[in-house]
Amino acid sequence: MPETQTTLTYDCPRCGAALSFNSDSQKWDCAFCNGSFTAEEMEEILRQQQAAQVDDPLEQCEGAGEDHAEEVTVYTCPSCGAQILTDQNTTATFCVFCHNPAVIAGRLEGAFRPAYVLPFVLKKEHALQALEGLCKKKPLLPRDFTSTHHIEKLSGLYAPFWLFDCQVDASLSARAERITSWSDSSYRYTKTDVYQIERAGEISFSHLPADGSKGLDDSMMQALEPFNFGQIKPFSMAYLSGYLAERYDESARDLAARVHQRIESTSRMLLRDTVAGYTNVSPGNCSVSMRSERADYAMLPVWLLNTKYKGETYHLAMNGQTGKMVGRLPMSKGRLAAWFGGVSGILFAVSMLIGGLIK
Structure with a gap:
């Protein structure tokens, strides 16, 4: 039972x-x-x-x-x-x-009680308007996908996230070239200056989010960023009233490898961006060492649309605070064929016109 x-x-x-x-x-x-x-x-x-x-x-x-x-x-x-x-x-x-x-x-008691909650800012009406606006920009979208049957399946979810704070020491070496060219009446000259670049620094990460639910698509949740954590609140169950909510089934330890990989790639990118003013840059060794790390459990606002259309499931998500929307929509084969036929007809007409002008 x-x-x-x-x-x-x-x-x-x-x-x-x-x-x-x-x-x-x-x-x-x-x-x-x-x-x-x-x-x-x-x-x-x-x-x-x-x-x-x-x-x-x-x-x-x-x-x-x-x-x-x-x-x-x-x-x-x-x-x-x-x-x-x-x-x-x-x-x-x-x-x-x-x-x-x-x-x-x-x-939501004991280890499952979040430390923070980021309240919803956008209502379901905003999510519906954003979805309808997105659909209007997709000329190959099937007409019946925008019916009430599909659109009203939007659900407001407080999704479980871990917010990571950490300090890292990072260093990067790179080989850079600055190429200068000039010419005179007889020759063209090229000068290549080669530099060995070294960069190092301390980088702080605050509230780096990682979703703690196996049922949520990690890449989709990351694509919803950024969230404005200036509006974060101490957790109260009252914020959940009127919305769906899930607790985590992936701990901070479970997510550590994925988060560390993101921190390392971001640190490498930040150091690489400081190497400017060169013609070519070839990054070399990069070292990232974490000095301190902590993770807080929080619930973040997400509008979700999970719907089936002609046997295939489509997932869309919207940041319940900023309105940023990500996901995949179906494509109408009939509209695609009509669009392709129309484009082909235009290209054929243009080619005939050009051919006539050449004669």
Whole structure:
């Protein structure tokens, strides 16, 4: 049997309706009584609700289903009483029956409690507009892909990230050439000056993000950068209300090799960029040594579109703070053939015209 856990919703202290985070005001709003609450007020609401919360009466079953306890979890919606299945990493979701936002209690405690959260700035409407604008710029996109059936599958997700801070000592050697040419009435001269270049320095990396979810595409998440970490907040579960959220299933140690590779390549590029004013530069040995390193667990805002079109899955993502969008869209074979035929016809007409002019 799946594990059963309780859920936590944030109820308006005025009318009892569910509260949702407003990315415009950075407050929590009630759609029924128009109440609006700050982060400090939400923390007090959370403390009061946790103090009044009682244990779920359902007991965890033992036996044949025990092997699957970590894979599937049942949560009970406190609004309508429906039971919904989630996977082990889901920390915030919606009830599919009453659409009440809920945070699954206990999923973000201990080592799984983030240190920081970067709140959503852009609402779903902004994500929809950005997606529709992107689709309009793709003349080979199938017409029916932009139907409501596909576009409305956008989901706001607080994705688990590790933010790495580190200090590195880096050095680079390179061979550079400066070539000068001139001529007189009889000869043309070329002078090549050769230099041995040495560069070294200390480089600091702050809040270098790496996603901690196996289910998210690493290259896509990296392409969403940069994030403005000047707006980062100490973590509060209240920010998750109204969005989906997942906890990490890849630790900072699991990501260390990938992050170190990125740090080394970035350090090499930064040192290489200081070698300017030469005709040719051939980089040589590069050494990167890390002196200190730490990683903080944080949740970052991402709008996701995962949809199937004619048997193939397409993934798009948008930075929920800046609006930067990345991903892949389908291509209409019919439109491609028509476009190719049109271009071929134009080229044929131009070639005939040129041929006539030559005669």
